[in-house]
Amino acid sequence: MRNDSYWGDKALLDKVIFKPIADGPARRTALETGEIQGYDLVDPADTQALTDAGFQLLLRPAFNVGYVGFNQAKPPLDNAKIREAIAFALNREALVTAKYPEGSQVATQFQPPLVFGWSDQVPQYAYDPAKAKALIAESGVTDLNLEFYYPSDVSRPYMPDPTANFEAFKADLEAVGFTITPKTAPWRSGYLDDVDAGNAQMYLLGWTGDYGDPDNFVGTFFRTKQPSWGFDNQEIFDALTKARDTADLAARTKLYEEANVLIMKFLPGVPYVHTQPALAFAKGVTGYVPSPVSLESFATVSLG
Incomplete structure (x- = not known):
């Protein structure tokens, strides 16, 4: 949940829900059906199909x-x-x-x-x-x-x-x-x-x-x-x-x-x-900046 009492710039989203999905194909399906707006650890075999379908692919630096x-x-x-x-x-x-x-x-x-x-x-x-x-x-x-x-x-x-x-x-x-x-x-x-x-x-x-x-x-x-x-x-x-x-x-x-x-x-x-792990997001997601160590801030993320 967003802390509306925070002294600095407020987060753009009201809340962020983290949903554990252990299976890679299930994560992809959840994105494609709109159940989720993004996921980590994209299977390399899925990257081209996701890109072709209009999803965003972001890469973490190789670490x-x-x-x-x-x-x-x-x-x-x-x-x-x-x-x-x-x-x-x-x-x-x-x-x-x-x-x-x-x-x-x-x-x-x-x-x-x-x-x-x-x-x-x-x-x-x-x-x-x-x-x-x-x-x-x-x-x-x-x-x-x-x-x-x-x-x-x-x-x-x-x-x-x-x-x-x-x-x-x-x-x-x-x-x-x-x-x-x-x-x-x-x-x-x-x-x-x-x-x-x-x-x-x-x-x-x-x-x-x-x-x-x-x-x-x-x-x-x-x-x-x-x-x-x-x-x-x-x-x-x-x-x-x-x-x-x-x-x-x-x-x-x-x-x-x-x-x-x-x-x-x-x-x-x-x-x-050395790999650059991929994250996949729906078209309307903006402001997500990948970190080499997966320590990302969601304060700048928004849904268009």
Whole structure:
């Protein structure tokens, strides 16, 4: 409800009703039938149809990362050449082009370019199946069986269709000689628990930032030892701790740029996408300004 006693400019709407609708197709139907005037987490497959039907599509700035995680406590992911082989085997460009909405970009590191400390000097792992096969041969590893975990019953901004991502990457990996065993579980009743406990060997996951600091991305992932990653790299831990504890912004930026290079050389996983999540609104909605962290003000919103 609008606070009519507010000292500043009054909100334009009398009230805003938030209606939970867990299912993506049901959200779209509710907008199309006029039950609601807008919704978040638009399925990328729906964006063109909604635009063609005259609805408004707004994009949040890219403030997330989707990645394939490696648990190095589970061989052969402790082998650096195998990790590199996987990185070169994954056709991230094709997946992002085919399955993600306009404005999405292929990730080169575990934080989006919007956040300071992003580096243009990180090692690149562009799609190269021949190089992946060569690295496998150089590794000396003969057991190329991998358990690949992906979640069910969930759609995230960085992973709107986990099954499609899994199937695309599975095909890429099998094409260079890996044998993939699928493992899946519901997002909130098994999947996250398995990953956090270190039970998953290789897995799909991601992160949407809480605030605009690299410690909320690479620090969250790699500043301390964690079961989900299964590695102990003191050089990376120390680099991220020093960057976090440095007060001067220019110095912090340089330290995080250096840390991102270290991380992508070590390759604890393969970041593959930054997305601009879409919101859909009826024609008459005006004044809605998307926020990278979903902290939007409704005071300026009106219905025409």
